[in-house]
Amino acid sequence: MPDLAVELAGLRLKNPVICGSGEAAASGPALRELVDAGAAAVVAKSANESDAARAQLASAEYVALDPAWREAADPAASGTSLLNRSGLVDVPFEEWVATLAAADAYAAERDGYVIASLIVADLDRAAGMAAELEAAGVRALELNIGAPHGGEAEPGAIETVHESERAGAVVARVRAAVRMPLLVKLTADGVDALATAAAARAAGADALVIAGRHLGFLPDPETRRPVLGTYGAVGGGWALPLSLRWVAKARERLGPDVPLVATNGVRTGADVVRCLLAGARAAEAYTVVHQGGAAALVRLVAEVERYAADHDVDRIADLVGEAADRTLTYAQAATKGGR
Numbered sequence: 001m002p003d004l005a006v007e008l009a010g011l012r013l014k015n016p017v018i019c020g021s022g023e024a025a026a027s028g029p030a031l032r033e034l035v036d037a038g039a040a041a042v043v044a045k046s047a048n049e050s051d052a053a054r055a056q057l058a059s060a061e062y063v064a065l066d067p068a069w070r071e072a073a074d075p076a077a078s079g080t081s082l083l084n085r086s087g088l089v090d091v092p093f094e095e096w097v098a099t100l101a102a103a104d105a106y107a108a109e110r111d112g113y114v115i116a117s118l119i120v121a122d123l124d125r126a127a128g129m130a131a132e133l134e135a136a137g138v139r140a141l142e143l144n145i146g147a148p149h150g151g152e153a154e155p156g157a158i159e160t161v162h163e164s165e166r167a168g169a170v171v172a173r174v175r176a177a178v179r180m181p182l183l184v185k186l187t188a189d190g191v192d193a194l195a196t197a198a199a200a201r202a203a204g205a206d207a208l209v210i211a212g213r214h215l216g217f218l219p220d221p222e223t224r225r226p227v228l229g230t231y232g233a234v235g236g237g238w239a240l241p242l243s244l245r246w247v248a249k250a251r252e253r254l255g256p257d258v259p260l261v262a263t264n265g266v267r268t269g270a271d272v273v274r275c276l277l278a279g280a281r282a283a284e285a286y287t288v289v290h291q292g293g294a295a296a297l298v299r300l301v302a303e304v305e306r307y308a309a310d311h312d313v314d315r316i317a318d319l320v321g322e323a324a325d326r327t328l329t330y331a332q333a334a335t336k337g338g339r
């Protein structure tokens, strides 16, 4: 049996598949089902203290689109993209903390993790919420400083960090509040993701999650109105190479010892392997779960395991960075007659 375990920021993950944050991970029963599906870790739906961010969940809308940008007949079909608006966890925070602590304890008994997720509205409140989570026994935190909806949400509801100085300040404040492993999720939308990655790492991020989805806009030629009526976050398998470029560049810039997690566009076990080869130690997949339920995680883990067995990979961790470290410059490619 190949060894699928990877080490990430002090967490021993039994395999490189992490379920990303989203509505499918927004209740105790849902979190337990995702843990049971075999993901090494499940990132819970993000929370903060903003009433506007919570209220936004009630008007969340989703549309699966085929490769021609028409509504997809089968949302789970390969090649579909997802356009949506979303909000944050809409239960009182104390209740949510108890839910997460219980779910993480359940995961611990199954060699897994439930990772809490916070998105900043007010920074001091975010630091306080992180401390509450830790005090309740939750073992790890993902801080999403790159949520795509920041500019569209009510002012003050969701902060999207675009500047490296602010990234450092936000991460440092939360880092000072907790000792648990801190994963920081970044955006690559309209920013120098390497600068924010470096600043987040310098400020105490144990791992960097690269990168959140993009904000898009899609007019419908029939109605001549925006699909969903608004801007929306958009993702699809096409996003994977865009994310993995940043992952490979972050490895090059920050060095191989900095734990990286890839997200955005993972649809198959081969995509998880692509993430590892680009330099990530694990891959966060969410849309496949949103569209296909917990079974999608079972499939991803099985596909990674089959890949390792078919390719005589004894330790999946040995793949980390292999392709990234063999990237040629265009000049080298020219002299080697490469493509």
Ligand SMILES: Cc1cc2nc3c(=O)[nH]c(=O)nc-3n(C[C@H](O)[C@H](O)[C@H](O)COP(=O)(O)O)c2cc1C
Pocket (backbone or CB within 6 Å): 020, 021, 022, 023, 045, 046, 082, 084, 086, 087, 088, 117, 144, 185, 211, 212, 213, 235, 236, 263, 264, 265, 266, 284, 285, 286, 287, 288, 290
């Ligand atoms: C409907 C939906 C809701 C999401 N909600 C959150 C969230 O609350 N917090 C967060 O950090 N990421 C959230 N994400 C982003 C996912 O966790 C993931 O990083 C992203 O969708 C890219 O990966 P994917 O292509 O596998 O979906 C959400 C994504 C979707 C599609």
